[in-house]
Amino acid sequence: MLRIKRVPTIVSNYQKEEADDGGARHGGCGRNCLNKCCIPGSKLPLYAFKKVNKVVNGKDVLDCENKEPPVAFLDSLLLGEWEDRMQRGLFRYDVTACETKVIPGEYGFIAQLNEGRHLKKRPTEFRVDTVLQPFDGSKFNFTKVGQEEVLFQFEASEDDEVQFFPNAPIDVENSPSVVAINVSPIEYGHVLLIPRVLECLPQRIDRESFLLALYMAAEAGSPYFRLGYNSLGAFATINHLHFQAYYLAVPFPIEKAATGKTTNLNARVKISEISKYPVRGLVFEGTDTLEDLANAVSDSCICLQNNNIPYNVLISDSGRRIFLLPQCYAEKQALGEVSAEILDTQVNPAVWEISGHMVLKRRKDYEEASDENAWRLLAEVSLSEERFQEVKAIIFEAISCLDENGSTTGGPDNDQDVKPQSLEEIDAHHGMLPGNQECLVLH
Amino acid sequence: MESQLRVIEQSFTIRYSTWVHEALDEMPDSFTITDPFISGHPIVYASRGFLEMSGYSRDEVIGKNGRVFQGPDTSRRSVMEIREAIREERNLQISIVNYRKDGTPFWMLFHLCPVFSKEDGRVMNFVGVQVPILKKPRRSGSEFARNAVSLCEDGSGFLETVFGSCRRELCSDSVVELSRILALESVLGVDDAELVDEPCKATDIEQRKATTAMNNILSVLTHYSELTGRLVCRKRCFSGMGPLGASLNISLGRIKQSFVLTDPHLPGMPIVYASDAFLKLTGYTRQEVLGQNCRFLSGPNTDCSVQYQIKESIRTEQGCTVCILNYRKDTSSFWNFLHISPVRNASGKIAYYVGVQIESSCTNEDKQKLRPDIRQLSVVGAIKVAVRSSSMGASTSKS
Numbered sequence: 001m002l003r004i005k006r007v008p009t010i011v012s013n014y015q016k017e018e019a020d021d022g023g024a025r026h027g028g029c030g031r032n033c034l035n036k037c038c039i040p041g042s043k044l045p046l047y048a049f050k051k052v053n054k055v056v057n058g059k060d061v062l063d064c065e066n067k068e069p070p071v072a073f074l075d076s077l078l079l080g081e082w083e084d085r086m087q088r089g090l091f092r093y094d095v096t097a098c099e100t101k102v103i104p105g106e107y108g109f110i111a112q113l114n115e116g117r118h119l120k121k122r123p124t125e126f127r128v129d130t131v132l133q134p135f136d137g138s139k140f141n142f143t144k145v146g147q148e149e150v151l152f153q154f155e156a157s158e159d160d161e162v163q164f165f166p167n168a169p170i171d172v173e174n175s176p177s178v179v180a181i182n183v184s185p186i187e188y189g190h191v192l193l194i195p196r197v198l199e200c201l202p203q204r205i206d207r208e209s210f211l212l213a214l215y216m217a218a219e220a221g222s223p224y225f226r227l228g229y230n231s232l233g234a235f236a237t238i239n240h241l242h243f244q245a246y247y248l249a250v251p252f253p254i255e256k257a258a259t260g261k262t263t264n265l266n267a268r269v270k271i272s273e274i275s276k277y278p279v280r281g282l283v284f285e286g287t288d289t290l291e292d293l294a295n296a297v298s299d300s301c302i303c304l305q306n307n308n309i310p311y312n313v314l315i316s317d318s319g320r321r322i323f324l325l326p327q328c329y330a331e332k333q334a335l336g337e338v339s340a341e342i343l344d345t346q347v348n349p350a351v352w353e354i355s356g357h358m359v360l361k362r363r364k365d366y367e368e369a370s371d372e373n374a375w376r377l378l379a380e381v382s383l384s385e386e387r388f389q390e391v392k393a394i395i396f397e398a399i400s401c402l403d404e405n406g407s408t409t410g411g412p413d414n415d416q417d418v419k420p421q422s423l424e425e426i427d428a429h430h431g432m433l434p435g436n437q438e439c440l441v442l443h
Numbered sequence: 444m445e446s447q448l449r450v451i452e453q454s455f456t457i458r459y460s461t462w463v464h465e466a467l468d469e470m471p472d473s474f475t476i477t478d479p480f481i482s483g484h485p486i487v488y489a490s491r492g493f494l495e496m497s498g499y500s501r502d503e504v505i506g507k508n509g510r511v512f513q514g515p516d517t518s519r520r521s522v523m524e525i526r527e528a529i530r531e532e533r534n535l536q537i538s539i540v541n542y543r544k545d546g547t548p549f550w551m552l553f554h555l556c557p558v559f560s561k562e563d564g565r566v567m568n569f570v571g572v573q574v575p576i577l578k579k580p581r582r583s584g585s586e587f588a589r590n591a592v593s594l595c596e597d598g599s600g601f602l603e604t605v606f607g608s609c610r611r612e613l614c615s616d617s618v619v620e621l622s623r624i625l626a627l628e629s630v631l632g633v634d635d636a637e638l639v640d641e642p643c644k645a646t647d648i649e650q651r652k653a654t655t656a657m658n659n660i661l662s663v664l665t666h667y668s669e670l671t672g673r674l675v676c677r678k679r680c681f682s683g684m685g686p687l688g689a690s691l692n693i694s695l696g697r698i699k700q701s702f703v704l705t706d707p708h709l710p711g712m713p714i715v716y717a718s719d720a721f722l723k724l725t726g727y728t729r730q731e732v733l734g735q736n737c738r739f740l741s742g743p744n745t746d747c748s749v750q751y752q753i754k755e756s757i758r759t760e761q762g763c764t765v766c767i768l769n770y771r772k773d774t775s776s777f778w779n780f781l782h783i784s785p786v787r788n789a790s791g792k793i794a795y796y797v798g799v800q801i802e803s804s805c806t807n808e809d810k811q812k813l814r815p816d817i818r819q820l821s822v823v824g825a826i827k828v829a830v831r832s833s834s835m836g837a838s839t840s841k842s
Contacts, residue, residue: 073813079824080817087762087820096787096827102835110835166814188828223526224832249694249832251527256520287515321519 002129002334046168048157081151105371113366128330141240190246201241210298217319228351233310235350253356278378281325303398312351472656498544514542552645554653561674694829726772742770778803788834
């Protein structure tokens with residue numbers, strides 16, 4: 001069993017160290033949390049997004065950008081509620097008081113000096129050799145956050161329109177998905193998207209949840225609002241399904257990286273390798289519906305999960321470009337293969353760091369931050385070229401064999417079972433996949 | 444939509460006079476002119492050459508944002524580069540895939556240039572020149588193909604051989620030349636529809652064509668701006684817009700609500716930015732407001748204790764929310780539900796104070812809208828993001 005010691009990030013004011021959490025909790029919390037004790041009768045704003053198969057690059061989406069935006073509405077709601085919590089003192093520090101800069105150089109890595117993000121607490125042990133671990137209700141999870149930390153519910157609208165309800169009751173039967181603040185923010189507006197919070201899903205991607213995240217990116221409509229995901233073993237610390245998001249109005253280095261070899265999964269999704277960037281990964285771009293793109297990515301994530309490969313995901317460009325980055329840093333760290341110099345920076349390369357946004361704890365590291373240092377750190381995170389090609393092949397084999405209509409069985413783990421008749425559906429234009437030539441792309 | 448078209452027409456002719464259309468219509472090149480101050484950053488002028496190249500009519504283009512010509516094969520990275528160049532108000536030349544009305548994609552060299560107001564250094568328009576790029580034909584055994592390869596590498600030589608004309612003639616009419624080249628393309632059997640993801644590099648000829656066209660267009664605009672007195676120039680001659688950087692100005696320009704930014708480091712803590720909505724609310728012009736302290740909005744019946752409360756909050760570097768009686772330029776008064784907050788930049792230190800005004804008589808009857816206080820705070824949030832991000836050192840606004 002591989003483990004590393006880390007100081008976990010505090011994302012909620014109700015999060016206590018596992019060690020303190022002896023199990024001797026006084027029951028009946030009276031803290032206005034999200035659990036059965038406090039939820040009945042509670043109300044939160046509800047943002048219901050339009051669940052139409054959006055045309056990603058087409059003109060239909062563009063037409064509504066010129067009208068008075070429901071698109072900017074989610075922005076205003078999130079920013080307004082977030083600033084409200086700031087003024088109420090719910091954050092552990094003012095992130096806008098943390099120095100930040102774009103490191104001069106070719107890549108535009110972003111460095112922030114944040115000494116307050118990690119208090120000097122006792123490090124906790126994290127198991128880093130298993131990507132899929134069952135939910136453990138005794139550990140901190142998002143049903144334990146105070147309701148004041150939740151900004152709004154985020155659900156699909158019943159009809160064809162965006163709707164907003166300033167005071168909607170929380171429907172316990174249909175566990176809502178919520179957006180909550182991260183009390184140790186990396187940047188302004190740092191929030192957590194928690195799909196179906198009351199269902200207590202473990203940190204693993206499924207089609208429905210990923211699609212929700214993609215809808216949020218599209219609804220926010222800003223290229224500077226990105227969503228990220230860390231699997232277990234890739235520096236997620238809370239085993240309760242969640243995505244993160246925040247605003248930063250500069251391009252991320254990974255977004256500026258060139259793309260190399262491209263493969264068309266089908267007529268509607270294309271997958272490229274990232275090139276000229278320290279971390280190897282894949283970029284998914286959709287040309288048609290959000291759902292096609294979401295499924296391609298989530299199926300790939302599920303494949304990685306099933307193969308116990310830790311990974312991170314960055315949703316960028318308002319949901320049009322998605323980066324999938326398998327990594328091996330935690331394993332290296334556990335095996336003692338990372339240099340002391342890099343370990344000393346205590347930078348845990350999760351999705352934001354890999355994308356090029358580094359939060360540094362020591363002034364020395366901040367002053368000396370450079371393209372070379374950033375590159376060197378991220379290069380440790382990346383899979384080797386051979387291993388990456390292996391992983392890429394595994395992914396392609398898995399996703400190309402899937403029934404195009406999606407897993408009707410509902411269980412994402414069934415996806416590895418190939419339905420023989422689907423192989424006969426041939427996409428006339430694009431059947432090109434590396435490796436397994438018998439497995440043709442479905443249209 | 445109609446009223447927006449009127450706004451567009453007006454804004455363009457106010458700046459350049461009604462005769463500028465004629466002058467621009469005479470130019471053969473393909474180009475568009477956009478106005479970043481109109482919501483949605485729409486196209487306000489499209490040349491004949493552009494309409495011919497794209498297959499659209501003028502009515503279908505004016506008022507639209509340039510991204511309507513993008514499509515599935517347009518590289519998102521190139522879209523990002525254009526967005527960043529606009530945000531940083533600088534020149535850009537980039538190869539990008541666009542789509543004609545009939546849905547066919549084509550590569551073009553896109554040359555972007557900001558046009559600055561001489562008076563206050565703000566960007567008035569962006570000019571975009573489009574030069575179609577011949578895609579590099581795939582290698583085949585035929586002689587045509589071999590010669591065609593040299594077309595991309597050294598366009599001048601091949602064209603001169605084929606057409607037996609000198610460079611000057613070639614450059615004269617880009618549209619005619621384009622049709623010649625397209626005819627060539629079909630001879631060589633270049634598959635226009637199968638675009639590969641490697642960006643198609645523009646040749647020297649194409650780059651020069653873009654630059655020449657841009658120079659001509661900018662000369663025309665500069666000349667006609669002299670007729671109206673609203674002078675423009677292609678370089679930022681004067682940053683009279685104060686200490687705010689270009690990128691911040693653009694970001695703030697997207698916020699539709701009434702607000703001002705004041706600078707606590709300057710004597711008198713003057714206003715350094717005022718939104719259009721603020722000017723509309725108070726009835727003042729931008730010139731009258733920039734450089735003033737906000738107290739000019741107070742008047743005979745304004746409560747001094749509220750003014751004192753504001754002053755104290757600022758002194759202790761805190762925010763506050765007050766309801767204060769303010770006066771417009773026409774001396775009418777209104778209740779201002781005012782929220783003030785310090786705003787830090789990337790250094791972590793306070794750079795500005797923002798004041799967001801809500802005229803108290805405006806009540807939200809629509810239950811589906813945000814509470815006014817949340818909307819007010821969202822302005823603060825958006826400004827905090829903008830100020831922090833724009834001062835991170837990424838953008839260097841090159842004239």
